[in-house]
Amino acid sequence: xxxxxxxxxxxxxxxxxxxxxxxxxxxxxxxxxxxxxxxxxxxxxxxxxxxxxxxxxxxxxxxxxxxxxxxxxxxxxxxxxxxxxxxxxxxxxxxxxxxxxxxxxxxxxxxxxxxxxxxxxxxxxxxxxxxxxxxxxxxxxxxxxxxxxxxxxxxxxxxxxxxxxxxxxxxxxxxxxxxxxxxxxxxxxxxxxxxxxxxxxxxxxxxxxxxxxxxxxxxxxxxxxxxxxxxxxxxxxxxxxxxxxxxxxxxxxxxxxxxxxxxxxxxxxxxxxxxxxxxxxxxxxxxxxxxxxxxxxxxxxxxxxxxxxxxxxxxxxxxxxxxxxxxxxxxxxxxxxxxxxxxxxxxxxxxxxxxxxxxxxxxxxxxxxxxxxxxxxxxxxxxxxxxxxxxxxxxxxxxxxxxxxxxxxxxxxxxxxxxxx
Amino acid sequence: xxxxxxxxxxxxxxxxxxxxxxxxxxxxxxxxxxxxxxxxxxxxxxxxxxxxxxxxxxxxxxxxxxxxxxxxxxxxxxxxxxxxxxxxxxxxxxxxxxxxxxxxxxxxxxxxxxxxxxxxxxxxxxxxxxxxxxxxxxxxxxxxxxxxxxxxxxxxxxxxxxxxxxxxxxxxxxxxxxxxxxxxxxxxxxxxxxxxxxxxxxxxxxxxxxxxxxxxxxxxxxxxxxxxxxxxxxxxxxxxxxxxxxxxxxxxxxxxxxxxxxxxxxxxxxxxxxxxxxxxxxxxxxxx
Numbered sequence: 156x157x158x159x160x161x162x163x164x165x166x167x168x169x170x171x172x173x174x175x176x177x178x179x180x181x182x183x184x185x186x187x188x189x190x191x192x193x194x195x196x197x198x199x200x201x202x203x204x205x206x207x208x209x210x211x212x213x214x215x216x217x218x219x220x221x222x223x224x225x226x227x228x229x230x231x232x233x234x235x236x237x238x239x240x241x242x243x244x245x246x247x248x249x250x251x252x253x254x255x256x257x258x259x260x261x262x263x264x265x266x267x268x269x270x271x272x273x274x275x276x277x278x279x280x281x282x283x284x285x286x287x288x289x290x291x292x293x294x295x296x297x298x299x300x301x302x303x304x305x306x307x308x309x310x311x312x313x314x315x316x317x318x319x320x321x322x323x324x325x326x327x328x329x330x331x332x333x334x335x336x337x338x339x340x341x342x343x344x345x346x347x348x349x350x351x352x353x354x355x356x357x358x359x360x361x362x363x364x365x366x367x368x369x370x371x372x373x374x375x376x377x378x379x380x381x382x383x384x385x386x387x388x389x390x391x392x393x394x395x396x397x398x399x400x401x402x403x404x405x406x407x408x409x410x411x412x413x414x415x416x417x418x419x420x421x422x423x424x425x426x427x428x429x430x431x432x433x434x435x436x437x438x439x440x441x442x443x444x445x446x447x448x449x450x451x452x453x454x455x456x457x458x459x460x461x462x463x464x465x466x467x468x469x470x471x472x473x474x475x476x477x478x479x480x481x482x483x484x485x486x487x488x489x490x491x492x493x494x495x496x497x498x499x500x501x502x503x504x505x506x507x508x509x510x511x512x513x514x515x516x517x518x519x520x521x522x523x524x525x526x527x528x529x530x531x532x533x534x535x536x537x538x539x540x541x542x543x544x545x546x547x548x549x550x551x552x553x554x555x556x557x558x559x560x561x562x563x564x565x566x567x568x569x570x571x572x573x574x575x576x
Numbered sequence: 577x578x579x580x581x582x583x584x585x586x587x588x589x590x591x592x593x594x595x596x597x598x599x600x601x602x603x604x605x606x607x608x609x610x611x612x613x614x615x616x617x618x619x620x621x622x623x624x625x626x627x628x629x630x631x632x633x634x635x636x637x638x639x640x641x642x643x644x645x646x647x648x649x650x651x652x653x654x655x656x657x658x659x660x661x662x663x664x665x666x667x668x669x670x671x672x673x674x675x676x677x678x679x680x681x682x683x684x685x686x687x688x689x690x691x692x693x694x695x696x697x698x699x700x701x702x703x704x705x706x707x708x709x710x711x712x713x714x715x716x717x718x719x720x721x722x723x724x725x726x727x728x729x730x731x732x733x734x735x736x737x738x739x740x741x742x743x744x745x746x747x748x749x750x751x752x753x754x755x756x757x758x759x760x761x762x763x764x765x766x767x768x769x770x771x772x773x774x775x776x777x778x779x780x781x782x783x784x785x786x787x788x789x790x791x792x793x794x795x796x797x798x799x800x801x802x803x804x805x806x807x808x809x810x811x812x813x814x815x816x817x818x819x820x821x822x823x824x825x826x827x828x829x830x831x832x833x834x835x836x837x838x839x840x841x842x843x844x845x846x847x848x849x850x851x852x853x854x855x856x857x858x859x860x861x862x863x864x
Contacts, residue, residue: 238598238705239861247598261703266629278621279704
């Protein structure tokens, strides 16, 4: 990492915005007076530090993600990086030409044709006319709009519009490429194509700074992330860890372990429940060992005491059922405090949010001692589970099972592989 | 230690790219003119965009460039020449008014469009960086083209009416250039202020209307009462327009002092415009 020269070096970057401004001038003369004295000066108003004391160094040729909740300062950082707005404090060193794509189709004009917009947009993004001319064919091919070059873009479908806009920016070839949440638009296949193009850019020795709310895109493209929160840089390091911390931030003010504790209960009951996820903050990576633990309080054992639990997805569907109805189970005979542990060696839950349901009952009398819902919220991510070509998407399945596949052509040797190994 | 090894590492390409340092107060090292030069492709492209858009979906297209001042000149001829019976220095009134109106169109076109240009392109300013002066600057080529078309029509009209050409005719582009420079200076100030104070867009049409009647466009400067004439020539637009008309039509020249004063004002306006613009441009994205 340190063998590469630095592309970006930020020291103590801060950006202050003044929300409400100066007292309103009542006369034109007064206003002109203010104007002459200090045209854009901030006076008494509420200050907001959109960014404060942000330091980082990014070596050339790396792809770095910037993640954080809304209002964390991501956009402000990008605006400073792309020179749109100056920092209020600190210093930024940029080595090489910066190309920024903060919005798809900035400067596109609906009345102009595809061809005209390519030249216009390219020029706005900082390309010389001959550079655009040299890449024109590649841009058109990438965007797949060759038949509509002479059509005003107002007649384009939204997909074509986005493709063309991204294509121009993708062929900018600056040393540093700054990309905001642009992949939110466009269909899945095009998103994949864009990601591929950005990966190519980073692979070609240039630097990519990428902001996204899509953790799948961030983990596909970057090895390192900056996690911003409240204008500060909370984490700077490996993508998987950064994403886990981001999820923890989303879950609450602090990282709440996925657990439940009962208060003031008497009789047979579930005293507490815990889900041990692979990552901090209730984040579990698909395919990793998952442990679900319950502390049971059994002052009055019964001969057919049953415990069961379910892992429930965000749509309230029972995805996994776990139980302990064994006749020899000790809590059927001896009073006491028990810990019941379920280990799923390879939890194959698909990405999404999950909670637990737990039941403590007596089969013979049909007594329900305890029935609990919405325990231990945790989240499963597909980070680290790679699939070629198609990125994981929410509707793919509810549970992902491992399987073997075999592809046989008549008279030829069979090919074999694994689904979700 | 790590830092030093970084410094010694070879760059990614044959030439190590230059380093740009951004600080809160750093005015960029390049001047306004250098900025415009570096981004001249963008300037031309934006100018081309505006021209294309202006005449797309119009039936008469570029003909409007000449028709607009011609129609204006016809109105002035009717009102000031025919009804009011004002003198026009021996030149047909239509040609007399049209000449100044072409020059006025150049001036007011640049001031008005440059002033509104940043606000109109606020989407660009908020989302991408380039030297902001490119936007008001891109107004000039389009206005100059409009002027050239009007000038061609004027020369045709002059030939038609048998108005003679002279060596002074060749000076016309210089008078026009001075008008354009004055307009650009004012336009830069107007544009920078309008980002923060939209009032400018309401004040501007009134101010331009006032200036139109305070300048020898619809009438000859000679009709201004002598006791007000010194004050009249203080308006920098007046001697420049009258000079343009003199060079083309051989009419009376404005007093020499007023020409020098107007040229000085032009330089001051350009310098002030550049200064105000550079002072404010870094914050445009924050306040627009």
